[in-house]
Amino acid sequence: MSMTNPKEWAEQVIKQEEIDKYLINGKDFINEETILNKLSFNHNPDKQRVRDIMQKSLAVERLEPDETAALLNVKDEDLWQEMYDTAYKVKRKVYDNRIVFFAPLYCSNLCVNNCVYCGFRKDNAEEKRRILAAEEIKAQTKYVIEEGHKRMIVVFGEHPLSDADYMVEAIKAIYNVRKKSKYGSGYGNIRRVNINAAPMAIRDLKKLWEAGIGTYQVFQETYHHKTYHDLHPSGPKSNYLWRLYALHRAMDAGIDDIAIGALFGLYDWRFEVMGLLYHTIDLEKQFGIGPHTISFPRLNPAAGSAFSNNSQYKVSDDDFKKIITVLRLSVPYTGLIITAREKADLRKDVIKVGCTQTDASTRIGIGEYGQEAEDKNSQQFILGDIRSLDTVIREFAEMGIITSFCTAGYRCGRTGDRIMGLLKNCVEGKFCKLNAVLTFKEYLNDYASKDTRKIGEELIMKEFKEIKETPFFKNHNLIEKFEEYYDRVSNGERDLFL
């Protein structure tokens, strides 16, 4: 049973022993001196060295910190262009031409923390507080399903009323919703529920694991200790180490799909990229598996937060593209998420350097799906792109990018170290191609507008041709099975996957 006094509740969140067990020689894995030394030691790298590093990325090997530091120090714009092209090649090699869509659902904006850049922070009196009841979560889920989504990330503020038990109820409520599709006689449902929530103790994380969580996502926000302390003045989030080891605890609780991220704009972006790399390395060292995805949201204006408008570390569009490129090259086998925080044109441009997941039809106000207008006072930040899923899918299809609603990996054991192995060997991308076509076909039949269906069908024909010509599919006798599934999906069967 939860304590409902937020202050008392917040005081008992942190379990020191669940931090200490991960420290090595009493130290965390972010050694600022080392990071700064590597950034300065690898300044002005010569072209050949950068090209050699790119070859390593193309071989789907994770880079070492010195190598990433070298890439971050490239000044020559022509060399950056080579890096953009290589990042694109790496993405095609590991993930092919697909993009996975998801929808965020903000369940609550109650929060015991006081992050100075966030509209949900405790002391922001402008914020209208709200938490969704199970029935409201179901109603919101119906709106999301009506757009055609199959995957959600559910977001919670840190508060006793939105504790792990509440999250478990939310997960169950979402998985239970079924809604008739827009066209045809099928139904839609959410097949994978991911969670973005505050760091928890292992005992609470096990509850999420038992409930069938997809990915557990926690962003460190900034890896720079002092900046972290300045920006997170109170509440459990003021403890840097509790947050830094949130995903280590998740691993210990059995959750093997975890997601890291940093909020770019709080501190120097090159430092943050290094922080994300060291986070990946420490997870690989301690558990044999790195993160399933990396996110790199940029600080956006938030109602009631002067800091969000004035930070000296704000990241320009050009640097943002560089961040994504270096991440793609540094951790070639990990998914990269770009969100609707970014404006449509920028998203269209940077998606090419390596993003694998994105959102659309996004609403981030509490209970805002199904409503037209955005109320900026009930949002954590302000969105850059609120176009419909159909519009974004059509735009991507015109670029030759196929949308995937595949959730097969999570439902047939391709998770954790197994999916990492398949990604490193470029096998998972192949499955995704088949499952992307099957789920895209479902979407086109059940939800797409006439124009999207037309361009989508053309893209599927191209995919078919490629599949038939790819030796991997022939060698594993997959073509016949795939064709059978495709026919069955075309005739109305749903949720078939390989």
Add this chain to the structure above:
Amino acid sequence: MAKEIYSYNNKELSKEKLDSFAKWIFHNHCIKLYFCEIKGSRWSFYAGLHNVIASQKRIMITKKIGMVAEADSVDKKTIDKVINIIKDEVSKIKEVSDVQI
């Protein structure tokens, strides 16, 4: 107490057993397979062969453990036989290592 396919203390033992069992099935019945623990709609790899490419059959053995096999060309009789062996073997693992199934 909630049912689990393993208790955290003896996780290793049941993993090893299922690993060698998957190898045995492959040698004797030419079916490549692995085992998953089922948590809600999540099936998480637990033990078995790592070189299963196409997950063509997904069979629930108990509420908490599932099997994923690359066995599309294998006839139904063999599949049924293997499932029965697995169920039998899984129950033995329970006896030997006190794994809860």
